[in-house]
Structure formats: C-alpha cells, structure tokens
Amino acid sequence: MDWMSRECQRAWNETRRLYQSLRLPELSRLSGGFRLPEVPHLNGVPPLSLSAVPPISSRSLYRTYGPITGMVAHQLLAVNVMHPPVITRLIPKRDITNALLLMSFTGASLWLWRRPHIAGTLPSRRFPWVFLGSSMYVLGSVLMWAIIRSAIGRHPVICITLGLTSSTALTYSAIDYFKYLDKDFEPLEDVTDGTHNSDEEKYDLDI
Template identity: 35%
Template structure:
C-alpha cells in the first residue's frame, strides 16, 4: 500500500481530511490555530498556570502567532473573499485574524480584571469565552459566506 493511500485511510478512519497541501493550509493550520487560541486564552486568563508548564519561556507570542496564522488562513480560503485579488485576500484575512485575536486578548484581560483570583475559575472563564468567541466568529463568517451567490 502506498504512503498516500495509507495516510488517507488513517485520516478517514479518524474522521479527518486527507493530507494534501490544500488541506494542510486551510484545514489543519486553522485547526492548529484553534488549539493555540484556546491555549492563549488560558495564558492570558491564568499566566501562572502556563508559567508552571513552561517555566523558562514565555510562549505568549508563539501562541499568538499560531493563532494569527490559523485564523488568517481560515479566512483567506472563505467564499466571500474568493473573487478578490490575492493582495486583497491577504490584507483582509490578516486584518480579520488580527482583529479577532487581539480583540479576544483585550476581552480576556477585562474578564480577568473582574473574575476573582481563582486558578480553576480563571481557566474555565478563559476556555469558555474562547470557545464561545470561536463559535460566534465561525457563525458570522458562515453567514457572510451564505450571502455570496454560489458559482454554477
């Protein structure tokens, strides 16, 4: 059995898309961006917890970078941007990714200032609000995409 068929078979059994360059960029990178975004929410809401896991390195910028790449690639490939030039798609997807990610960091900083200092509560608020923001953002993009006439 070839490696391509083998990886396709494993992916399909796990319910994942086959490993292709298109799927790596527009499925797996955004999925990895969601993981980084969730970790970023914990990092902002509960920095002491992340420092215990990574005591010698501040991973905030790594998580933010991965979040920006994942959400930017997600937006870049959406139907509502498909008719634009590459330059415009890059600009708009980068703007959307930065606005979403940095806006989230601001929201978490505000939440952190009003939530009592409790490790479990701060972590739950960070992850919960992060997942809610992802769901709202995804729903928004799907709504915008639904307004674009489908190609025949």
C-alpha cells in the same frame, strides 16, 4: 532505564497484537461473514471514522490542520492570559505567549483566506481584509481576557473556566457570522455528483 524499556516494549507488543486482531478481513473470515450493525446517523450526520481524517499534505496543512491548530492555540492563549501559571508549569523555561499569538493569527488567517465572500476579491483587498479579521479576532480576545482578569482577580478555576468558555464562544460566533456572509456566494470549489478534482478534495473540512 532497563525496566522502562522492557515496559515500553511490552506495551508496544500488546498494541501490535491488538491491531492485528482488529483487521476487518480477518474478523470477517473468523466470524463466518458476520457484520456489525450499522450505527444510525444523528440528524443526517454520519458517524466519525478514520477515513474522514485527511492525510498529511501541503493542501491539508493550510486547509484543515492549520485552522484547527489556530483554534487550539486560541484556547491555550486564553488560559495563558487568564491564569499564566498553568502554562508556565507545563513549559517553565520559555514564554510561549508570542508563539500562541502567532499560531492563533495564522490559523484564523488561513481559515479566512478561503471564505467565499473574500476568495473572489483582488489580492489588494484580500490580504488586508484577512489581516484585519484575524487581528480583531486574536487581539480583541486578548484585550477582553485582560479586562476580565483584572475585574475578577486571582481565582484560578474561575479564570480558566471563563477563558476557555469565552474562547469557544468567540470562535463559534466568528464561524457562524462568516458562514452567514458566505451563504450568498459560490463556494471556493464546486463539487458535483460526488466527484472530486483530486483525491485530497474529499477530505476538505468546512469548519
């Protein structure tokens, strides 16, 4: 244990020194004002930077991190249904199928709740529509995976590959379909001239 503690402390010290050495003002001063060349945009999309990562808040939890967590849970659920031993090796003492179902359903519901073609409806319609869409997405996926698994038998590599591929394809198709429906509706927030109603709105990600 002492050896492990020393190694962890050494790794932390090296990481801290590396972080301190990468401070941009310090690099700029030492290099005489030298600046790295700008990375060209790919098809008009700016390169990913840490400034695009939203801070943790109640707003970002249900607008960004909630849907993303739901997508990850959907991938894990696919593996769990297609080849359960993979998940049971990671978490041997507890069955997390219901937890993955709930996380996938919650993430899909949070994403659907903000769709422009649903956001403008009355709550009496909005709640059942979101519930219906999320249920069809999650439970329909589980049914499809169960049928595929019974058809191809026990082939771990094939099962896992088909599970992850089908989960990705279903998620992409769902996002593309609802964005097609949303194109004739006004977005939930109308941001013009690069201004935002709050500091957190600039981090909103339209998945």
